[in-house]
Amino acid sequence: MIKYFFRRLFTFVLSLALASIVIFSLVEIAPGDPASFMLGINAQPDTIAALRSELGLDQPKINRYFDWIGGMLTGDFGISYTYRTNVTEMVGDRLWVSLPLALYALFLSTVIAIPTGIYAAAKRGKTGDFAVISATQLGIAIPNFWFAIILVGIFAIKLQWFSAGGFSGWKDGLFNGITSLTLPAIALALPQAAILSRVMRSALIETLGEDYIRTARAKGLSSSQTIWTHALRNALIPVLTIIGLQFSFLLAGAIIIEQVFYLPGLGRLVFQAITQRDLIVVESVVMLLVFAVILVNFIVDITYMLVDPRLRQDSI
Amino acid sequence: MIRPSTSLQFGILLCLIPMIMATISFFWQPFDVTELNISNRLKPVSLTHPFGTDHFGRDMLSMIMVGAQTSISVAFVAVGIGVLFGVPLGLFAANWRGGFIDDGIMRFNDLVFAFPSLVIAILITAIAGPSAFNAIVAIGIFNIPVFARISRGAALSLWQREFILSAQVAGKTGLRISTEHVLPNLMHILIVQATIQFSLGILAEAGLSYIGLGAQPPTPSWGRMLADAQTMVSLAPRLAIVPGVAIIITVLGLNLLGDGLRDALDPKLRGSMKK
Numbered sequence: 259m260i261k262y263f264f265r266r267l268f269t270f271v272l273s274l275a276l277a278s279i280v281i282f283s284l285v286e287i288a289p290g291d292p293a294s295f296m297l298g299i300n301a302q303p304d305t306i307a308a309l310r311s312e313l314g315l316d317q318p319k320i321n322r323y324f325d326w327i328g329g330m331l332t333g334d335f336g337i338s339y340t341y342r343t344n345v346t347e348m349v350g351d352r353l354w355v356s357l358p359l360a361l362y363a364l365f366l367s368t369v370i371a372i373p374t375g376i377y378a379a380a381k382r383g384k385t386g387d388f389a390v391i392s393a394t395q396l397g398i399a400i401p402n403f404w405f406a407i408i409l410v411g412i413f414a415i416k417l418q419w420f421s422a423g424g425f426s427g428w429k430d431g432l433f434n435g436i437t438s439l440t441l442p443a444i445a446l447a448l449p450q451a452a453i454l455s456r457v458m459r460s461a462l463i464e465t466l467g468e469d470y471i472r473t474a475r476a477k478g479l480s481s482s483q484t485i486w487t488h489a490l491r492n493a494l495i496p497v498l499t500i501i502g503l504q505f506s507f508l509l510a511g512a513i514i515i516e517q518v519f520y521l522p523g524l525g526r527l528v529f530q531a532i533t534q535r536d537l538i539v540v541e542s543v544v545m546l547l548v549f550a551v552i553l554v555n556f557i558v559d560i561t562y563m564l565v566d567p568r569l570r571q572d573s574i
Numbered sequence: 575m576i577r578p579s580t581s582l583q584f585g586i587l588l589c590l591i592p593m594i595m596a597t598i599s600f601f602w603q604p605f606d607v608t609e610l611n612i613s614n615r616l617k618p619v620s621l622t623h624p625f626g627t628d629h630f631g632r633d634m635l636s637m638i639m640v641g642a643q644t645s646i647s648v649a650f651v652a653v654g655i656g657v658l659f660g661v662p663l664g665l666f667a668a669n670w671r672g673g674f675i676d677d678g679i680m681r682f683n684d685l686v687f688a689f690p691s692l693v694i695a696i697l698i699t700a701i702a703g704p705s706a707f708n709a710i711v712a713i714g715i716f717n718i719p720v721f722a723r724i725s726r727g728a729a730l731s732l733w734q735r736e737f738i739l740s741a742q743v744a745g746k747t748g749l750r751i752s753t754e755h756v757l758p759n760l761m762h763i764l765i766v767q768a769t770i771q772f773s774l775g776i777l778a779e780a781g782l783s784y785i786g787l788g789a790q791p792p793t794p795s796w797g798r799m800l801a802d803a804q805t806m807v808s809l810a811p812r813l814a815i816v817p818g819v820a821i822i823i824t825v826l827g828l829n830l831l832g833d834g835l836r837d838a839l840d841p842k843l844r845g846s847m848k849k
Contacts, residue, residue, distance in 0.1 A: 510690030
């Protein structure tokens with residue numbers, strides 16, 4: 259078990275190291291010099307050179323890589339080229355939008371998906387199951403940003419229940435904050451709910467085919483009793499894995515939805531930073547997002563080890 | 575319960591719509607999509623313009639037809655990249671299973687999976703400049719580990735089978751066994767996966783062109799039609815509805831086709847279908 263843990267830990271650290279090299283190289287080969295971009299087309303060459311040395315851009319690549327990594331490890335993400343502010347602070351501010359949005363969307367998708375998945379599995383082969391499967395097929399096929407545009411058209415422009423975009427922050431109260439995140443969260447949750455519902459359905463159907471379920475039924479438990487007391491707990495394991503993965507996806511994948519609703523989140527920050535050649539912001543935020551995904555994968559693996567007795571025994 | 579054949583039929587039917595539209599648009603379009611005619615702007619649905627015209631007076635049907643061309647070709651080539659690089663990698667890994675090549679390939683896969691695909695796609699298109707070609711590359715790169723993983727997994731179980739053993743006894747090399755025996759038996763899995771990746775490619779292309787990083791004007795694309803429609807959604811909702819429905823039909827069709835093909839091509843399920 260300890261051997262397994264350290265092996266996973268090693269891959270975790272190695273993945274992070276490789277990811278950082280890939281991100282750094284990708285950003286390095288991006289055309290356009292940040293210093294000349296910041297100073298505009300009329301800038302004098304010596305001014306550009308001075309700014310380059312101020313930003314540390316004249317240093318050798320290898321030094322800059324290690325400076326960046328060292329900074330990331332100590333929580334110092336550097337200074338934004340465009341805004342001249344601390345990237346750590348910028349990321350912190352944006353996280354207050356992206357994190358609640360991801361959690362909100364995850365909450366909605368779970369609340370929709372788990373009951374519908376259980377219902378479909380319980381009604382396997384019947385009309386109810388067919389209806390859920392058809393709805394999930396449609397849910398997967400709908401692009402979330404299109405759904406977002408339609409939601410804005412109906413609920414923001416026509417009915418005027420919600421604002422069409424923007425985020426005033428949490429200062430105006432929790433309710434206002436949640437209201438402005440509602441349409442984006444619904445748009446993000448739709449495809450996730452469809453996927454999760456299918457996973458829930460198939461996991462439960464698979465569990466219901468196990469011998470111990472047949473034993474429970476033979477003992478005289480009703481079909482719903484079997485589902486609630488025996489099958490559901492076991493069927494939830496793959497569902498939890500998918501929820502974990504969806505969370506890291508929602509954090510990074512909200513880029514287009516943030517664009518539709520003009521939300522000042524992490525995704526929009528990266529997108530703007532890419533177009534403004536604010537390389538330090540791009541590097542740090544992408545690294546942070548990759549870190550979140552790798553960390554979630556690592557935690558899922560370790561949880562599996564703790565939950566699955568076979569994995570524990572094999573390596574003892 | 576939906577019968578496998580029903581989902582296959584539905585899938586084929588839905589896929590045919592954009593395919594036919596795209597094919598026809600190569601030879602003929604109702605109106606020129608590059609020609610702007612402001613006096614003709616936002617014309618409602620009519621016989622001349624079955625989907626009306628957009629804010630520049632362009633015929634929406636013609637835009638959807640040429641947009642189908644863009645979406646399908648981007649997604650198709652992106653799947654091609656995934657198959658071309660991913661399948662050999664997966665077969666290599668299965669051939670040298672347990673060795674450091676296998677380990678290296680699989681770690682590389684995990685690494686690519688860990689990257690938020692959309693962010694990296696945006697980064698790539700921003701580095702190389704927005705264009706349909708760069709969108710293809712950005713989407714295609716993320717198809718490689720998908721095909722590598724799925725072909726490795728399936729190939730590993732094939733390597734345990736007797737017919738592979740007899741090929742080994744006959745003295746065939748790993749490379750020959752991989753291409754002559756393993757690959758043909760993987761085909762059905764690869765076809766199904768390709769259909770699914772195709773549909774994801776359509777969605778990704780729409781997303782990239784929505785934020786302006788896909789095919790560039792004047793080439794119409796469904797994603798950019800949606801971006802243009804966003805500000806007009808109260809004035810002419812059809813501008814947003816039409817391209818959205820086109821995307822949904824295509825993706826839904828491909829997903830149903832994938833499901834139907836999986837049931838039809840899987841040898842284990844084939845027997846049960848005939849009953």
